[in-house]
Amino acid sequence: MENDNSNTEIINYYNTTPSNFGINAGLKNSEFGHYIIHNENMTTMTPIGFKKKYISPENMLLLKEQYNIDVIQMFDRVIGTEKNVVITDHINRSGLSFLAGKTPHQNLPTFPDMSNIYITKDKDAGKCVHTIGPDEFKKSPQEKGVVFSEAAAIISTLWHYVGVRIRCLGISENNDRCV
Numbered sequence: 001m002e003n004d005n006s007n008t009e010i011i012n013y014y015n016t017t018p019s020n021f022g023i024n025a026g027l028k029n030s031e032f033g034h035y036i037i038h039n040e041n042m043t044t045m046t047p048i049g050f051k052k053k054y055i056s057p058e059n060m061l062l063l064k065e066q067y068n069i070d071v072i073q074m075f076d077r078v079i080g081t082e083k084n085v086v087i088t089d090h091i092n093r094s095g096l097s098f099l100a101g102k103t104p105h106q107n108l109p110t111f112p113d114m115s116n117i118y119i120t121k122d123k124d125a126g127k128c129v130h131t132i133g134p135d136e137f138k139k140s141p142q143e144k145g146v147v148f149s150e151a152a153a154i155i156s157t158l159w160h161y162v163g164v165r166i167r168c169l170g171i172s173e174n175n176d177r178c179v
Contacts, residue, residue, distance in 0.1 A: 088126025
């Protein structure tokens with residue numbers, strides 16, 4: 001994957017623990033509500049838990065400033081497809097927003113523009129995903145022609161709010177119930 005980060009460091013952000021993706025990242029250090037591992041050219045982050053106390057505009061802005069983040073590569077789990085997908089848009093069907101009641105933050109707007117959240121490339125055959133949140137995601141919903149994501153809409157809006165550009169990949173659960 002191309003790195004669009006101006007500081008040439010890759011920032012990988014997992015919406016849920018990397019072990020859910022089959023990755024043992026060795027995340028032990030924590031800052032600003034996130035487990036973080038920092039290597040020479042790559043930083044990996046994941047929220048400590050899926051709660052407003054960890055995932056908030058305040059924490060995302062602190063992470064952005066501490067690690068000089070302009071662009072992140074976000075990874076989210078998806079079902080309803082056998083293949084990994086580039087997420088180019090989302091519909092939030094989770095009923096969750098970690099921005100609600102938290103804006104305005106500092107000099108940021110109360111009602112931010114949420115268009116064009118995701119970085120896309122001309123060659124992308126991207127997908128609009130329906131984000132349903134971690135609890136519903138565990139139930140493996142199915143709806144013909146719909147790709148469900150666990151948390152993309154919920155977390156990407158926070159990163160976008162604090163001015164971080166997002167390249168989001170949906171990693172398929174390879175569920176045999178895909179339609």
